[in-house]
Amino acid sequence: MNRWVMKSEPDVFGIDDLAAAPQGTDRWDGVRNYQVRNMIRDHMRPGDAAFFYHSNTRPPGVVGVMEVVSGPYPDPTAFDPDDLHYDPKSTPEAPRWYCVDVRFRERLPRQVTLQELRECPDLEGFPLIRRGNRLSIVPVTEAQWAVIRRLAEG
């Protein structure tokens, strides 16, 4: 089982939106970065756990936990000319972009802010807190997962 942090802007799609979705499940689509695409396509599997991270908000940070509930499959939004994430270079025959379904598991007892993550000595080298990191999905080790969980307990 792999562990991840997945970022989304709460103004666009936040933890509350996921919790309110049917069965608490929704498609994590719209990824248009090759590094992130590769992580989804090659390493995400059903049963993986993921922190839900609110980006581009004040304060940014980890707010909840979800579970990957599908294998990777071609991102249908890439095929839809009316979609914001339409990419004519991706076709059903040769899909360029991938997505997974995720299910809401829980809200954390309290948000763990980016600042707290940065200030935590046990998280040194964690890619999420690297300056200039722009990947919307980041792998998390079991140890890092436990540290973040503990921070969320307050």
Added chain:
DNA sequence: GCCAACGTTGGC
């Protein structure tokens, strides 16, 4: 709203 960081595009 600003701007640093970084990915992508396209001319050459």
Added chain:
DNA sequence: GCCAACGTTGGC
């Protein structure tokens, strides 16, 4: 294959 221009992300 280099690199400048441009667009986007995302913290602040």
